[in-house]
Amino acid sequence: MKRVYETSRDILIVLVVTFLLMLAAQILPYIFGFLGISYQFLSSTNVGMLLTLWSEIVGVLLIIWIYRRNRQIVALDFRDWHHYLNGIWGGLGLFALVWLISVFLKGFTISWVFKPSSIGIIILLFGGFLIQSFFEELLCRGYVMGYFLSKDRTVLAVILNSLIFAALHMANPGVNWLAGVNLIMFALSMSFVRLIWDNLLINGAIHGAWNFAEGVLFGTSVYGTQNVAGLFQSHETGVSTLINGGTFGLEASLICFVVYAVFLGWLVNKYRNMNRHVGLRFY
Numbered sequence: 468m469k470r471v472y473e474t475s476r477d478i479l480i481v482l483v484v485t486f487l488l489m490l491a492a493q494i495l496p497y498i499f500g501f502l503g504i505s506y507q508f509l510s511s512t513n514v515g516m517l518l519t520l521w522s523e524i525v526g527v528l529l530i531i532w533i534y535r536r537n538r539q540i541v542a543l544d545f546r547d548w549h550h551y552l553n554g555i556w557g558g559l560g561l562f563a564l565v566w567l568i569s570v571f572l573k574g575f576t577i578s579w580v581f582k583p584s585s586i587g588i589i590i591l592l593f594g595g596f597l598i599q600s601f602f603e604e605l606l607c608r609g610y611v612m613g614y615f616l617s618k619d620r621t622v623l624a625v626i627l628n629s630l631i632f633a634a635l636h637m638a639n640p641g642v643n644w645l646a647g648v649n650l651i652m653f654a655l656s657m658s659f660v661r662l663i664w665d666n667l668l669i670n671g672a673i674h675g676a677w678n679f680a681e682g683v684l685f686g687t688s689v690y691g692t693q694n695v696a697g698l699f700q701s702h703e704t705g706v707s708t709l710i711n712g713g714t715f716g717l718e719a720s721l722i723c724f725v726v727y728a729v730f731l732g733w734l735v736n737k738y739r740n741m742n743r744h745v746g747l748r749f750y
Contacts, residue, residue, distance in 0.1 A: 474620075478627065481614050485631060488606060492526025513588055513695055520595025523602040530605045540613035541605075544666045554660075554669040558676025559684075561726060566685045566701070568722050574711030575701040580686065589683060589697040596679040601671030607632045607654065608661040608670050621662070629654035639690050641714025649718045652727035659734035663741065681716060688716035 496519060504515075534540040569575060607628040615624035633650035636642065657670050682689040686696030703711050712719035 474623070477614070477618070481611055481627065482631075485606060485611060488526065488530060488610065489635075491529055492523055492602060492606075494525055495522035513592075516693065516695055517588075517591055517595055520592070520599045523599045526602040527598060527605060530602075530610060534610065534613075537613065537617070539617040540609050542609065542613065542661065542665050542667050544668065547664075547666050547668065550664060550666065551668050551672050554672030555676040558673040559680045561673075561730065562677045562680040562685070562717075565717050565720070565723050565726050566680075566687065568726075569711050569717060569720065570701075572706070572710050572722075573704055574706055574720070574722075575687070576704060577686075577702070578700045579698070580696050580700045581698045585697055588695075592683050592695060592697070593675075593679050596682070597671060597675035600675035600678055601667070603632065603635070604657065604667050604670040604674055607635075608657055609667050612658060612661060625655065625658040625662075629658060632657075636690050639692065639715065641688070641712075641716070641719065643708075643713075643715065643719055645709075645721070645724065646712070646715045646719035649720075649723050649727060652724065652731060653718070656727060656731045656734055659731065659738050663734065663738050688712070688714060690716060690718060 499518060499522075504518075531541055531543075566575075570577060611628040611631055612624040615621070615627065629651050632654035633647055636650055637647060657674065660670050660673065661667065678689055681687050682692075682694040683697040684699065686694050686698070686700040688694055703713070708719060709721040711717065712723065717723050
């Protein structure tokens with residue numbers, strides 16, 4: 468009974484702190500609103516999207532500063548650039564695979580929209596997506612997961628951070644049950660990336676590259692939000708949303724579920740081979 472009480476207390480603490488960290492990370496958008504910059508501008512223009520993405524550096528710096536002495540939460544290794552670059556290529560490749568399958572199954576028609584004058588904005592958006600995704604990784608796989616890993620409760624660390632991550636996106640346009648399942652699948656995958664490599668820079672690389680490929684390179688919706696097509700513009704066709712995900716984007720597609728399942732299976736197998744003699748505690 469005591470363990471149940473302690474676990475419930477810890478979950479409540481984590482939920483409250485997570486909420487406060489999210490509020491703090493949004494301080495710049497609040498300031499933008501106070502200055503008269505509309506939400507419509509921030510969500511539907513290139514400059515607005517850049518401001519929104521890059522503003523999350525506040526949350527990144529805040530978490531790193533508050534927990535700078537806690538390696539379980541701020542699990543960063545700046546020497547591991549080889550794996551970081553592999554993470555970027557992995558994120559790009561995973562999304563490209565999902566997109567190509569959807570295009571092959573006639574989920575999208577595509578048009579080439581790249582202009583040399585767009586190179587600057589594309590580079591800035593790449594940096595912005597890396598920062599925004601890194602904040603989500605620091606929050607979910609860093610703070611939430613690290614809090615329980617420090618108490619040797621790996622299963623709870625994985626489950627709770629995955630549910631929180633999915634909940635953060637459940638109010639987005641076009642979300643449905645399959646999108647929710649896929650969000651949890653992605654979070655579980657990122658949890659095992661954290662367990663295997665113990666470097667949140669790799670998590671941020673995979674996550675950021677995926678979002679960048681989704682919204683900028685291939686011009687599809689990013690979790691139900693506006694894309695900024697930089698290379699291709701993908702136009703939804705009338706086929707089932709199981710193929711293209713509909714308004715929410717490819718994360719709400721059956722194709723994405725299958726790719727996530729294979730990726731997660733590979734990660735789980737890799738983790739089990741590394742930890743054959745390690746027991747996992749929930750409480």
